[in-house]
Amino acid sequence: MATIKRVAAEGYLGMTLPRRYGGGEASWSALAQLAEAFGWACSAARSLLTVHSMVAHTIERCGSDEQRACWLPRLACGEQLAAFALSEPEVGSDANAVATSARSEGDDYVLSGTKKWTTFAETADVFLVFAQEPSGLAAFVVERSTPGLEVDPIRGLLGVRAGGTCTVRLNGCRVPRANRLGRPGMGGRFALTTALVHGRLTVAAGCVGLAQAALEASARYTSERHQFGQPLMSFQLVRRLITDMSVQTEAARGLTQRAARLLEATQPDGPTATAQAKYYAAIVAAKATADAVQLHGGSGCSSEHSVQRVFCDAKVMELIEGTNEIHQITLAQDVYRRHGAVLQTNGNANVFGKTDA
16 A cells, blocks of 8 residues: 555656646656556556556546546545456456446446456445446446445456456445446447557556566676576577567557557547557567566576566466457458458358448
């Protein structure tokens, strides 16, 4: 909790929010730079920045004036912490399959279902919960004190172990209608897209930080460690790994910075650029940290060296905010769309046909 309080005291939790709510109105580029620094130092701290700012940003973009005035000042100063509750035991990448239900009852909604892999749920005061109602996906702000809400910590995770990841159970939670974001039928989908763009940028930047940490640790170790009477850095294979690590980290950083600039300019390509950055940066982080362990040899498997931690954390990055495989599908769809191709059904086979546009 001491780290969380310090992050809040520095103003980082509300850095992108408008000043009228206590935020810093920082740019997307500044957010990416901070997320990279957090990723370099501690992926759990970066996870706090990600999920908290995802929720705050979504309320700011999708909420009413009353909702913004209610929650944003408290989120901006860290008086309240937020968690993002989308994934479920049987639902991951397919948000349309969310099984948590929202039933309208008088002035309230009654939420029932189970969320899993909810980062920082262990300490969160409010949850952005996605549920299905008859008109489609909907997003609700749920207070921790809501009767029927249960939080169970998940232990023994591979990486980001200090992220307070939990299973969240909603046992007929009665939520005021005023806690629903956006209009029926559209608000949930827009809220989800808004949150994911924000989250993917910070995860991409955090991956760059992980890769940078792996590079620095590897350069230091291979310059100090000797084998066969000479430093490891003198071997060509070692130099090749260091070179690839360096170049690929810079490439991931460039994609992330480009995405941030496009978002700042409100360009329509911003969300796609953010997905590209997250996809590539996660791959780079996984490879860089794996190579770092390899360069450290047996020592890389020990908790005495930071490369063990960043290796485990990097694997998690390939799964959150869209798996690598999901990005491969959606980014390809975007390429085909740009070239005027549409997905057509031909019997049981799916083929891409060129439009006349």
